[in-house]
Amino acid sequence: MTQHPSPGTGDLHNDAPPRAVVLSADRLVKRFGSLRALDTVSFHVRDGEAVGVVGPNGAGKTTLFAALAGTFPVNEGRISFGGQAITHASAETRNALGLARTYQVPRPFLGMTVFENVLVAAQAGGGAGQAEARDLAADVLARTGLMPLANVPAAATGLLDRKRLEVARAIATRPRVILLDEIGGGLTEAELVKLIALIDSLKAAGLTIVWIEHILHALLKVVTRLVCMAEGRVLAEGDPQEVMKDPSVRRAYLGSDPE
Amino acid sequence: MLDTFFQALVQGTLLGGYYAIIAVGLSLMVGVVRFINLAHGDLAVLGALLTLALIQGAGLPVLAAIMVMLPLMAALGWFMHQTLFERAMRGGFLLPILVTIGLGAALQNGMFGIWGSNTRSLGADIGTLSWAGWSLPGGIIVGQLPVIIFVTAVLVIGALHLVLKKTRLGRAIRATAADPEAAEMCGVDARRAHRAAAAIAVALAALAGVFLAMRGQVTPYSGPAQLIFAFEAVVIGGIGSIWGTLIGGIILGVSQALGGLISNQASLLTGHLVFVAALIWRLGRSWAADHGGWRASVRAALAARGLRRNARRTGDLP
Numbered sequence: 001m002t003q004h005p006s007p008g009t010g011d012l013h014n015d016a017p018p019r020a021v022v023l024s025a026d027r028l029v030k031r032f033g034s035l036r037a038l039d040t041v042s043f044h045v046r047d048g049e050a051v052g053v054v055g056p057n058g059a060g061k062t063t064l065f066a067a068l069a070g071t072f073p074v075n076e077g078r079i080s081f082g083g084q085a086i087t088h089a090s091a092e093t094r095n096a097l098g099l100a101r102t103y104q105v106p107r108p109f110l111g112m113t114v115f116e117n118v119l120v121a122a123q124a125g126g127g128a129g130q131a132e133a134r135d136l137a138a139d140v141l142a143r144t145g146l147m148p149l150a151n152v153p154a155a156a157t158g159l160l161d162r163k164r165l166e167v168a169r170a171i172a173t174r175p176r177v178i179l180l181d182e183i184g185g186g187l188t189e190a191e192l193v194k195l196i197a198l199i200d201s202l203k204a205a206g207l208t209i210v211w212i213e214h215i216l217h218a219l220l221k222v223v224t225r226l227v228c229m230a231e232g233r234v235l236a237e238g239d240p241q242e243v244m245k246d247p248s249v250r251r252a253y254l255g256s257d258p259e
Numbered sequence: 260m261l262d263t264f265f266q267a268l269v270q271g272t273l274l275g276g277y278y279a280i281i282a283v284g285l286s287l288m289v290g291v292v293r294f295i296n297l298a299h300g301d302l303a304v305l306g307a308l309l310t311l312a313l314i315q316g317a318g319l320p321v322l323a324a325i326m327v328m329l330p331l332m333a334a335l336g337w338f339m340h341q342t343l344f345e346r347a348m349r350g351g352f353l354l355p356i357l358v359t360i361g362l363g364a365a366l367q368n369g370m371f372g373i374w375g376s377n378t379r380s381l382g383a384d385i386g387t388l389s390w391a392g393w394s395l396p397g398g399i400i401v402g403q404l405p406v407i408i409f410v411t412a413v414l415v416i417g418a419l420h421l422v423l424k425k426t427r428l429g430r431a432i433r434a435t436a437a438d439p440e441a442a443e444m445c446g447v448d449a450r451r452a453h454r455a456a457a458a459i460a461v462a463l464a465a466l467a468g469v470f471l472a473m474r475g476q477v478t479p480y481s482g483p484a485q486l487i488f489a490f491e492a493v494v495i496g497g498i499g500s501i502w503g504t505l506i507g508g509i510i511l512g513v514s515q516a517l518g519g520l521i522s523n524q525a526s527l528l529t530g531h532l533v534f535v536a537a538l539i540w541r542l543g544r545s546w547a548a549d550h551g552g553w554r555a556s557v558r559a560a561l562a563a564r565g566l567r568r569n570a571r572r573t574g575d576l577p
Contacts, residue, residue, distance in 0.1 A: 071440060091443040101444050109437035112430070120434045123427045125446025130427070173446050 019047040020083075022208055023068065023099070023177050028077035030060075030067055037063040038074065039232035045177060050209040052223035052240065054216065056252060059229040061212045062104060065179045069101040070094045082176070095125045098176035102169075102183055104212075106162035108154035115141065115150040117165055118172045125173025137172055144168040144198060160191040167198060177208040184215045192218055216244070228252070262398050263520060269399055271516030275492075275509030276409030277474070281467035281485055282492035282504040283416055284460030290499025291436040291456045294344055294355055298363035299464050300486030304479060305366055306332050306465020307381070307472035308374055314384050321384050325469055329462050336461025340454045363482060370479035378476035385473055408470045412505060415463065420501050432456055436499075491534040494541070510537075 023045040030038035037060050045051055053061050067074045070091035079087045081097050089097075109117050118140050122133040141147045144164045149157060154165065163183055170178050180199070184192050192215065199222055203209055213219040219226075219240075226240040230252035236243050243249055285299050296302075306328060313324035339362070347358040382389040385404070392402045423429035434442040435452040443449050471477055471485065488511065496507025511530050518529025550556030 069444060071444075091440070092446050092448050095444060095446040103441065103444075107438050107441040109434045109441070111437055112433055116430060117434075120430045120442070120447060121445035124431055124434075124442075124448070127446075133427075169445055 019049070021045065022047045022082055023210070024080045025064070025068060026078045026080075028064070028067055028079070029075045030063055030072075031075050036232050038067060038077075040077070041229070041232065041234055043068075043227065043234065045208060045210055047176070048206060048208055049225060050203050050211070050223045052219040052226045053210065053212045053229065054214070054219065054226060055229035055235070058231075059252075060232040061229055062181055063232075064229070065101060065181055065210075065212065068094075069099060069179060092124070095173055095175070096127070098174070099179070100125070100170035100173050100175035100177070101179040102163075102166035102181055104182040104185065106159070106166045108157070108162055108165050108169075110153075110155040112154055113151050114146055114154055114157065114161075114165060114168075117154050118146075118168050121169040121172035127174070136174075140168050140172045143171070143201065145194070159186055160194070163187065163195060164198065167202075171202065171207070175207065177210065178202065180209065180211040180213075182212055182214065184213050184218045196221055264517075265397065266399050267516040267520050268513060269395075269401055270405070271513030272509050273401065273405035273409045273512070274516065275505070275512030276405070276412035277467060277470050278488055278492040278508030278511050279412040279505040280408070280415060280463060280470065280508075282489040282496070282508055283419065283501060284463035284467075285486075285489045286493045286496075286499060286501065286504045287419070287456055287463075288460045289493065291432055292340075292344075292348075292453045293436075294348060294453075294457075295359070296344070296460070297356060297359040297486065298366055298482070299460070299489060300484065301363040301366040301370075301482030302332070302336075302461050303464040303468030303471065303485050304477050304482045305370060305468065307468035307477050308370055308379065308479070309465070310469050311379055311381060311384075311472065312374075314381070321381070325466070328465060328469070332465035333458040333462040336458040337454045339461070340457035341450075344457065345450065345453070363486075367479050367482060374479065376478055376480075378478050379472065380476040381469065381472040382475070389473065404473060408474075411466075411470075412508070415466070416501055416505050419459070419463075423501065428452070428455055488530075491530065495534060495537040497541075507537075 021044050025041060025043040028038045028041045028043075029036065039060075041060065041064060043064065053064070055061055066072055068079060070086070070089060070093070073088065077087070078085065081094065081099055084097065086094050086097065109120065112120070115137060118137040119133060122128050122136040122140070126133060126136050128136050138147075141150055144167055146161065146164055146168055149161060154162075157165065167180070167183065183199070184195055187195060196218055199209065199211070203222060209222070211219060211223060223240055225238065226243040227237040228235045228243055228246070228249045235252055236246045236249050281300070281303055285296065288294050288296050288299075309331065310324045310328045313319045313327055314321060317324075319327065343358060343362065344355065347355045388404050388407075390402070392400045393406070394400050423433055431442070431447045431452045432455065434445065434447055435449045439449045442452075467485070468477065471481070492504055492507035492511050494507070495510050496503030496505070510533060514533040515526045515530040519526035521529075547553045547556045550559060
């Protein structure tokens with residue numbers, strides 16, 4: 001089931017003017033040998049949206065993020081950000097334009113403190129001067145609840161704090177769009193509640209969010225639109241509840257035929 | 260007897276300063292860029308011969324010649340990384356080794372072509388500094404030049420430590436060392452950080468080369484031996500540790516000086532033996548850490564041997 005709302009009326013709030021598309025991927029193909037990890041995937045995100053991405057393992061979700069973020073080049077297709085073509089731009093250029101990404105398995109800079117981790121991002125990606133970057137980093141630590149750990153080595157932090165640090169480092173680069181890759185995975189229920197609150201606060205602050213997640217109830221609390229992928233293709237997209245009811249999604253994602 | 264021992268201890272420590280300067284650039288490249296530059300020693304010699312050319316050819320004072328040479332060599336390091344090393348790194352683990360061996364050979368023969376094979380020294384250009392010394396209580400005499408080299412080593416390593424810890428570039432270099440991909444995702448230009456590290460490494464190698472030529476002589480083919488000393492200091496001190504190279508350099512220098520008390524030939528051999536011992540200790544320690552500590556891993560290894568022997572005796576498999 002793919003909903004194609006007519007132009008201008010697709011927004012949840014019909015009275016508001018439609019927001020501009022900020023991140024757009026057009027017919028992306030990424031091959032690893034003979035495997036088509038992305039098989040002509042088109043994907044658009046509007047400013048201020050919170051989009052969830054679901055799908056079974058191997059559906060190409062993380063590959064899509066890596067392609068969008070510039071971790072590796074795509075074989076075919078075009079990517080644009082804020083109306084600018086970024087298909088061939090490096091990861092740091094895309095970050096400078098306002099695209100940030102977190103990793104499924106947190107990748108903190110070991111050997112640096114939590115504060116230094118965020119400071120690197122604030123200086124390099126946030127484009128801030130020396131004193132400004134410190135303020136920015138401190139502000140981000142406060143927002144993500146990491147302030148008490150500021151001077152702790154990143155190597156000594158637990159999983160929830162590492163996930164928070166992923167988010168902190170990403171938002172310290174002052175992005176317009178943040179790609180969250182299974183940020184909820186491996187957390188306890190109580191930790192998950194805290195993380196959802198954090199992501200909700202980012203959404204409230206106007207950040208555009210694209211979120212891959214297997215934990216559906218967490219995802220559905222935040223997102224306003226859902227994209228389901230399987231075998232490198234977009235299976236369905238639209239209203240989250242509608243997408244989850246779609247027979248093809250249930251077959252691919254839940255592995256069971258609907259009654 | 261005791262005062263010759265102390266004399267050797269002091270001389271060896273001061274010699275360690277030189278080893279630290281040549282090792283710290285190598286350590287930076289290995290630790291940050293994950294790149295082993297086998298032309299490091301040849302770049303040191305190039306720095307020395309370039310300085311000599313600036314003094315004897317262009318008539319510059321020694322200090323001015325060094326100040327001109329260092330940025331030139333740093334620029335060469337940046338350029339080489341951009342044009343050679345980056346490409347080599349993309350080609351797998353073998354290519355960097357082949358490329359830098361080739362670079363070393365090209366440098367040696369290039370320098371031979373330009374300056375000939377004569378031994379050359381900066382000793383004549385630094386006046387009394389090459390032989391003057393200070394007398395310490397207890398009859399120990401320390402050369403002024405070795406002291407200057409040692410102090411320079413401490414200053415250089417301290418400055419590098421501060422750059423890595425406190426500056427924007429330093430943090431970018433450390434983040435890139437930890438995880439290049441995640442660093443780029445945070446907006447860090449990883450290639451620029453690597454080039455900057457290469458520039459620093461080559462400039463420091465060249466500085467070491469100048470000191471080598473002040474202490475004694477260099478030829479276009481002096482580089483490989485210095486590379487070996489640099490590697491030994493890096494391994495003894497711990498790969499990627501900046502202050503560790505100073506410790507490693509001192510241990511290597513003291514080992515050589517104490518070996519020199521036995522005989523001239525024993526000097527280098529003692530240094531190599533200490534290096535091998537340090538290598539075995541480091542490998543053993545990481546092996547033991549993987550098996551639950553020294554005691555547990557030794558006990559497990561012995562138990563496994565005993566089991567095998569028993570099994571063989573009783574005819575069980577294997």
